Amino acid sequence: MNARLARRQAALAAVALIGALGAIALSRLGDDSDAAPPPTATAGWETAQVSVFEPAAEPTACGVTVGEDTVGIAHPVLPCGAKVVVEHQSRQAGADVVERGPVGGGVAFELSPALARELGVAGAATVRWRFAE
Numbered sequence: 001m002n003a004r005l006a007r008r009q010a011a012l013a014a015v016a017l018i019g020a021l022g023a024i025a026l027s028r029l030g031d032d033s034d035a036a037p038p039p040t041a042t043a044g045w046e047t048a049q050v051s052v053f054e055p056a057a058e059p060t061a062c063g064v065t066v067g068e069d070t071v072g073i074a075h076p077v078l079p080c081g082a083k084v085v086v087e088h089q090s091r092q093a094g095a096d097v098v099e100r101g102p103v104g105g106g107v108a109f110e111l112s113p114a115l116a117r118e119l120g121v122a123g124a125a126t127v128r129w130r131f132a133e
Contacts, residue, residue: 048108072098083132
């Protein structure tokens with residue numbers, strides 16, 4: 001095979017690869033499969049590792065100043081104000097997302113101290129959670 005033919009075949013292969021990647025990208029436009037599911041009444045229970053966060057004096061990323069009586073969760077993905085139900089050892093409580101951003105290592109989300117007290121969680125724990133109806 002001469003060099004000219006090899007360059008031409010390489011160029012055609014590159015054009016085909018770019019076309020295939022473009023087609024894949026276009027087919028995924030509007031695909032929200034990686035997005036968090038919206039709150040629905042039919043959402044099932046999920047299991048998660050959680051811990052308790054310490055309230056700070058300044059407002060959170062959601063604009064909430066977390067006090068000792070604030071019932072809420074800090075979640076890295078869910079939008080501010082999303083309503084969830086959390087269950088631990090047969091105790092259930094409703095809560096809103098009051099903080100967004102990184103959470104402690106090894107946990108899916110964190111509970112406010114008031115929510116942790118309500119559920120009987122001290123430190124790290126495994127809970128069940130779902131979106132509120």
